[in-house]
Amino acid sequence: MNGIFIIAHAPLASALRQCVLHVFPDCGDAVQALDVMPNMPPEETLAQARILMRQSGMPQTLVVTDMFGATPCNVAQKLIDGVHSKLIAGVNLPMLLRTVSYRHESLEALISRAMIGATQGVIQVAVTAPQNQARRARNDQELRDHQQ
Numbered sequence: 001m002n003g004i005f006i007i008a009h010a011p012l013a014s015a016l017r018q019c020v021l022h023v024f025p026d027c028g029d030a031v032q033a034l035d036v037m038p039n040m041p042p043e044e045t046l047a048q049a050r051i052l053m054r055q056s057g058m059p060q061t062l063v064v065t066d067m068f069g070a071t072p073c074n075v076a077q078k079l080i081d082g083v084h085s086k087l088i089a090g091v092n093l094p095m096l097l098r099t100v101s102y103r104h105e106s107l108e109a110l111i112s113r114a115m116i117g118a119t120q121g122v123i124q125v126a127v128t129a130p131q132n133q134a135r136r137a138r139n140d141q142e143l144r145d146h147q148q
Contacts, residue, residue: 002103002110003030003058006091007049007076008066010035019093024100031100032056036072045075053079060084060107062099062114064091088114094121 006013017033032052036045053061063080065073068089080087086107088095098117102110 001030001058002105002107003032003053003056003061004096004099004103005049005053005056005061005063005085006031006033006065006096007036007045007063007072007079008033008091009070009072010037012066013072016091016093016096020096020100023097027100027103029056030058030103031096034072036075042071042075045071046078049075049079053085062107062110063087064095064099064114065089066091086111088118090118092118092121094118 006016008016013033013035017031020031021028032055034045034049034052061080061084063076063085065076065087066089067073073087073089076087076089079085084107088111095114095118098121099110099114102113105113
């Protein structure tokens with residue numbers, strides 16, 4: 001099983017972890033979070049990240065950060081080794097939920113799943129009913145959906 005390590009600007013990492021645990025309460029051991037505080041030196045953040053990664057005890061870890069080029073990502077780049085740990089920047093909740101769902105797959109497969117979850121989770125939502133979708137005719141089953 002792979003570990004998932006979220007490194008992001010405070011309080012995003014912890015908030016994303018809490019969202020994941022809301023949906024998957026049994027995966028607490030597999031998901032770590034490190035909030036990067038605005039006044040903390042990158043060296044201290046890296047030291048904390050190394051401690052958390054060691055404590056997780058996972059053989060492989062997918063590290064996700066909020067934004068490429070920012071401190072969390074720069075720290076994560078120094079943390080990963082490219083073999084047992086890999087990095088994706090641009091984390092979002094759909095990515096994390098998909099990643100947790102497939103955390104038993106290989107690290108390479110997990111990266112693919114994460115990227116698909118991230119991109120498929122970003123959609124424009126119309127304010128009104130979509131123009132290209134016909135409305136369904138009401139049927140008897142619709143009235144009883146609550147009874148399923």
